[in-house]
Amino acid sequence: MDPRIREHAQTIVDHSVELQAGDDVVIQLPPEAEDLAVALYELCGEREASPTWLAGSDRAARGFLLAAGESYETPENRLAFYEETDVFILARGGPSVTEQSDVPPANTAAYKRATRPLQEERLSKRWCLTQVPTTGHAQLAEMSTEAYENFVYDAISLDWEAQRKFQETMVTLLDGADEVRIVAGDETDLTLSVAGNTTLNDYGEKNLPGGEVFTAPVVDSVEGEVVFDIPLMRQGRKIEDVWLSFAGGEVVDHRAGRNESLLTEILNTDDGARRLGELGIGMNRAIDQFTANMLFDEKMGDTVHLAVGAAYPETVGDDNTQNESAEHVDMIIDMSENSRIELDGDVVQRDGTFVFENGFA
Amino acid sequence: MDPRIREHAQTIVDHSVELQAGDDVVIQLPPEAEDLAVALYELCGEREASPTWLAGSDRAARGFLLAAGESYETPENRLAFYEETDVFILARGGPSVTEQSDVPPANTAAYKRATRPLQEERLSKRWCLTQVPTTGHAQLAEMSTEAYENFVYDAISLDWEAQRKFQETMVTLLDGADEVRIVAGDETDLTLSVAGNTTLNDYGEKNLPGGEVFTAPVVDSVEGEVVFDIPLMRQGRKIEDVWLSFAGGEVVDHRAGRNESLLTEILNTDDGARRLGELGIGMNRAIDQFTANMLFDEKMGDTVHLAVGAAYPETVGDDNTQNESAEHVDMIIDMSENSRIELDGDVVQRDGTFVFENGFA
Numbered sequence: 001m002d003p004r005i006r007e008h009a010q011t012i013v014d015h016s017v018e019l020q021a022g023d024d025v026v027i028q029l030p031p032e033a034e035d036l037a038v039a040l041y042e043l044c045g046e047r048e049a050s051p052t053w054l055a056g057s058d059r060a061a062r063g064f065l066l067a068a069g070e071s072y073e074t075p076e077n078r079l080a081f082y083e084e085t086d087v088f089i090l091a092r093g094g095p096s097v098t099e100q101s102d103v104p105p106a107n108t109a110a111y112k113r114a115t116r117p118l119q120e121e122r123l124s125k126r127w128c129l130t131q132v133p134t135t136g137h138a139q140l141a142e143m144s145t146e147a148y149e150n151f152v153y154d155a156i157s158l159d160w161e162a163q164r165k166f167q168e169t170m171v172t173l174l175d176g177a178d179e180v181r182i183v184a185g186d187e188t189d190l191t192l193s194v195a196g197n198t199t200l201n202d203y204g205e206k207n208l209p210g211g212e213v214f215t216a217p218v219v220d221s222v223e224g225e226v227v228f229d230i231p232l233m234r235q236g237r238k239i240e241d242v243w244l245s246f247a248g249g250e251v252v253d254h255r256a257g258r259n260e261s262l263l264t265e266i267l268n269t270d271d272g273a274r275r276l277g278e279l280g281i282g283m284n285r286a287i288d289q290f291t292a293n294m295l296f297d298e299k300m301g302d303t304v305h306l307a308v309g310a311a312y313p314e315t316v317g318d319d320n321t322q323n324e325s326a327e328h329v330d331m332i333i334d335m336s337e338n339s340r341i342e343l344d345g346d347v348v349q350r351d352g353t354f355v356f357e358n359g360f361a
Numbered sequence: 362m363d364p365r366i367r368e369h370a371q372t373i374v375d376h377s378v379e380l381q382a383g384d385d386v387v388i389q390l391p392p393e394a395e396d397l398a399v400a401l402y403e404l405c406g407e408r409e410a411s412p413t414w415l416a417g418s419d420r421a422a423r424g425f426l427l428a429a430g431e432s433y434e435t436p437e438n439r440l441a442f443y444e445e446t447d448v449f450i451l452a453r454g455g456p457s458v459t460e461q462s463d464v465p466p467a468n469t470a471a472y473k474r475a476t477r478p479l480q481e482e483r484l485s486k487r488w489c490l491t492q493v494p495t496t497g498h499a500q501l502a503e504m505s506t507e508a509y510e511n512f513v514y515d516a517i518s519l520d521w522e523a524q525r526k527f528q529e530t531m532v533t534l535l536d537g538a539d540e541v542r543i544v545a546g547d548e549t550d551l552t553l554s555v556a557g558n559t560t561l562n563d564y565g566e567k568n569l570p571g572g573e574v575f576t577a578p579v580v581d582s583v584e585g586e587v588v589f590d591i592p593l594m595r596q597g598r599k600i601e602d603v604w605l606s607f608a609g610g611e612v613v614d615h616r617a618g619r620n621e622s623l624l625t626e627i628l629n630t631d632d633g634a635r636r637l638g639e640l641g642i643g644m645n646r647a648i649d650q651f652t653a654n655m656l657f658d659e660k661m662g663d664t665v666h667l668a669v670g671a672a673y674p675e676t677v678g679d680d681n682t683q684n685e686s687a688e689h690v691d692m693i694i695d696m697s698e699n700s701r702i703e704l705d706g707d708v709v710q711r712d713g714t715f716v717f718e719n720g721f722a
Contacts, residue, residue, distance in 0.1 A: 024438035031392035034418055041421040045428025050436040055416035057395055060402040067406025075411040077385035081442030 001035045004153040008130070009039035012089055013047070015160055016128035016208050021048040023086040028054045030094040033132040040089065049087070056090075058099035065103045065111060072114035082121040092295065093132030097140050101236045130156065130208040131295055140233075141291035154286045155209040155296060163211060164203040167283050169356045170213045170348075174199040177343035180217075180279065182304055184339035185227065190246065190306075192279065193221035196317035202299075211284025211299035216311040217276045219321045220249035226306065230332035233292050234262045242331055244308075250274050251308065267308065272325025277311035280304065280330070281341070281349075294330055302336040302352030362396045365514040369491070370400035373450055374408070376521055377489035377569050382409040384447040389415045391455040394493040401450065410448070417451075419460035426464045426472060433475035443482040453656065454493030458501050462597045491517065491569040492656055501594075502652035515647045516570040516657060524572065525564040528644050530717045531574045531709075535560040538704035541578075541640065543665055545700035546588065551607065553640065554582035557678035563660075572645025572660035577672040578637045580682045581610035587667065591693035594653050595623045603692055605669075611635050612669065628669065633686025638672035641665065641691070642702070642710075655691055663697040663713030 013019045025044055029037055037053050044051040082088075100108070131137065131152055138148035174180075178195040182188060197216045204210035228242040241257030251274040256263045267274050285301030298305045309327035316322040335341070341349040348355045374380045386405055390398050398414050405412040443449075461469070492498065492513055499509035535541075539556040543549060558577045565571035589603040602618030612635040617624045628635050646662030659666045670688035677683040696702070702710040709716045 022434070024436050026438070029416075031395050031416060034392050034416075034420060037416065037418055037421045038424045041418075042424035042428045045425040045430075048429070048432070050434070050439075051421075051425065052436070052439055053416040053418060053421060055390075055392060055395075055398065055414040057398055057402075057414060059395060060398045060412075060414060063399045063403035064406040064412065067403045068409070069406075071409070073383070073411070075385050075413070077387070077442050077445035077447075078411075078413055080445040081438050084438035084441040086438075 001038070002149075004149075004157070005035045006039045008153065008156060009036060009043055011156060011160075011204070012040070012128055012130060012208060013043045016130070016205050017087045017089060017126045019043070019047050019049050019087060023047075023049040024084060025049050025051045025087045025089065026054060026082070026085045027051050028056050028088070028090040029132065030056050030058075030091070030134065032095060032134050033091060033093055036091065036132055058094055058096070062100045062103055065100070065107045068107065068111075070106050070110040072111050074114050074117050078118055079121065082118050086125060088122045088125060088127035089130070090127070091130045091132045092137065092293070093134040094136045095134060096136040098236050105235065128206060128208055129295065131293070137291070137293055140293065141289075143291070148291075151289070151291070155211075155284060155299075156204070158204070158209070158211070158284065158286060160204045160210070163284070164201060167201045167203060167211075167213050170281060170283065170354065171199045171201050173343055173348055174213060174215060179344050181342040182226070182333065183342070184333050184335055187225060187227045187243070188333060188339075190222065190224035190226045192223070192276065193218040194279065196320050198315050198317060200312075200315060207295060207299075209284055209287065209296060209299055211287065212280045212282050214278055214280035214312075214315065216315040216320075216323070217249075217279050219275055219323050222246040222249045222276055226333065228331040229334040230290050230297060230303070231292065232329070232331055233294070234259070234266070234329075237262060238292070239263050249276070266327055266329050269309075269327045270325050272323050273309050273327045273329075275308065275323050275325075276306050277309045277323045277325065277328055278305070278307035278315070278330070280307075282332075297332055298330050300332070302334070303332050304335055304341065305330045305332045307331070362399070363510075365510075365518070366396045367400045369514065369517060370397060370404055372517060372521075372565070373401070373489055373491060373569060374404045377491070377566050378448045378450060378487045380404070380408050380410050380448060384408075384410040385445060386410050386412045386448045386450065387415060387443070387446045388412050389417050389449070389451040390493065391417050391419075391452070391495065393456060393495050394452060394454055397452065397493055419455055419457070423461045423464055426461070426468045429468065429472075431467050431471040433472050435475050435478050439479055440482065443479050447486060449483045449486060449488040450491070451488070452491045452493045453498065453654070454495040455497045456495060457497040459597050466596065489567060489569055490656065492654070498652070498654055501654065502650075504652070509652075512650070512652070516572075516645060516660075517565070519565070519570070519572070519645065519647060521565045521571070524645070525562060528562045528564060528572075528574050531642060531644065531715065532560045532562050534704055534709055535574060535576060540705050542703040543587070543694065544703070545694055545696055548586060548588045548604070549694060549700075551583065551585035551587045553584070553637065554579040555640065557681050559676050559678060561673075561676060568656060568660075570645055570648065570657060570660055572648065573641045573643050575639055575641035575673075575676065577676040577681075577684070578610075578640050580636055580684050583607040583610045583637050587694065589692040590695040591651050591658060591664070592653065593690065593692050594655070595620070595627070595690075598623060599653070600624050610637070627688055627690050630670075630688045631686050633684050634670050634688045634690075636669065636684050636686075637667055638670045638684045638686065638689055639666070639668035639676070639691070641668075643693075658693055659691050661693070663695070664693050665696050665702065666691045666693045668692070
């Protein structure tokens with residue numbers, strides 16, 4: 001087995017979910033990821049934890065969702081299972097990412113509603129979402145499988161304690177600021193307030209790779225225009241060159257260079273889908289290219305992302321409003337050139353270099 | 362996908378477990394069996410049942426058991442899961458059958474003890490054990506994978522209603538008899554009583570393939586000598602040419618042409634392991650060769666099998682003693698030539714042909 005697979009398992013177990021003796025663990029991996037399952041089972045054995053591998057098969061899910069239509073009940077056996085589970089380890093991967101592309105969205109949405117109690121149960125426990133570098137995502141990234149493996153293992157094998165400290169500096173700056181201004185290229189100039197909200201440091205725990213700091217904009221504070229340079233995937237399709245114009249916190253105009261109707265559909269989901277729920281700063285410089293996979297893209301070094309839709313409750317201060325929506329769609333701005341982030345008028349990042357790094361002055 | 366896989370799934374769902382709307386289903390398949398998972402998920406969708414695929418990986422199990430040693434607790438999350446599950450579908454298969462050959466037997470035994478509540482939960486529900494024709498079992502059978510696929514699909518796609526009726530005739534004969542005598546070749550001449558016990562008809566429900574009728578010998582009634590022509594697998598090793606001598610129901614002498622020490626180990630497990638727990642008559646003539654897999658071998662047409670060890674409680678009459686043991690080891694006699702089964706002195710099978718079949722007279 002590739003030795004990086006055992007290192008991956010070790011990082012998940014020791015860093016991301018902090019496995020304890022007696023933990024009951026659900027491991028949701030695609031059938032292709034048997035090597036990672038083996039490595040995780042070995043570690044569970046060593047640590048006196050009890051693992052169960054749920055096979056995540058997009059082909060099986062497609063068969064089920066196509067046949068079942070729009071009517072589902074919450075599976076009671078899974079709910080009982082999840083209630084008694086301490087740790088969830090999930091990985092994306094598989095031979096193809098488009099296996100569910102012919103499932104009617106209404107079927108998927110109905111199934112998601114029925115299984116929301118399972119999601120809520122999982123989110124209330126220790127959990128980690130990670131990636132196995134299989135051919136489907138390599139193809140999505142327009143990379144060879146071997147190059148994609150290198151990319152994935154580089155991104156997840158950072159020195160996470162050093163990364164935590166590096167990111168903590170940015171957390172402190174953001175938490176001390178009221179107004180954020182993002183300027184990039186000729187078209188992006190956006191201001192928003194984060195006053196009273198809380199910035200979180202993602203250093204590889206619930207997401208592996210981690211590598212971002214994120215908070216919630218004050219809902220009505222967003223003003224200006226923004227271009228998202230990096231494509232956005234929606235139901236297997238790319239939305240490119242998104243442009244949004246904000247006034248009073250709301251999207252008042254929008255365009256996309258490709259698949260604009262999908263963008264319109266997102267924004268029309270509900271009121272919250274026209275407002276921002278997240279401001280994130282990508283700080284994982286091992287992620288140096290777009291791979292059409294938000295687990296990686298949003299952590300890319302020298303990027304900022306904004307999400308329309310629901311805010312994470314942990315990021316919203318008690319006196320502020322939490323944006324609510326059925327959507328949470330991240331969109332990414334390239335900050336590597338001709339750009340800056342200002343906090344209360346002070347530049348804290350210029351052309352991808354932070355104020356606390358060599359080379360800023 | 363091979364169309365026989367969807368037929369296999371249909372037989373499991375409609376015949377073996379009689380899937381109902383609202384059933385919560387656990388599907389335990391090896392990672393290689395994704396096609397069967399897809400077919401079962403499709404049918405669950407159609408029938409408004411909820412499937413969950415547990416990946417059965419011998420490599421992962423090995424890693425866990427090697428690392429964990431001899432100490433296990435019952436996994437509470439799996440127990441809660443199984444308690445709320447209505448139907449279990451399990452399949453053997455995988456790229457190799459010897460992946461767990463270097464796990465210390467004490468580890469496996471300790472794990473089995475800890476997970477016995479899971480087994481009991483499963484056995485109290487609707488369940489089916491079947492086979493996916495993967496390379497590991499093809500190699501074990503000394504067959505090409507394609508020939509093995511043909512063999513498996515032939516054995517499981519009988520007309521099960523016709524098979525039920527065919528076997529029912531034998532059930533009636535056995536249930537009406539007191540003494541059974543089995544004569545084969547020059548060395549096998551065994552008598553035993555089945556008076557007061559019950560014969561069951563296995564036509565593809567809990568085992569797919571099915572194809573046997575079976576009951577329990579009266580514990581102290583077994584007398585005579587028997588040669589088992591067909592090898593017996595134990596921990597991946599073949600025990601060949603087993604010879605047992607019975608007096609007063611007990612094995613009083615034994616030999617094997619190969620791996621005799623494994624046979625001795627079985628018989629010395631406990632008192633019940635030296636007595637018979639089962640008499641079975643194989644009646645599935647699509648199974649026409651030994652494949653070193655008891656799921657098939659014990660149903661082979663023109664065979665009789667005897668098991669040392671535990672009796673199935675459903676086969677033991679209220680006034681008879683149920684043989685108890687930690688073991689249940691089936692051994693098979695070839696009845697196709699120079700052989701007969703007598704019930705109370707009447708020949709009911711000669712050289713593999715039953716009294717109720719053409720060609721007997």
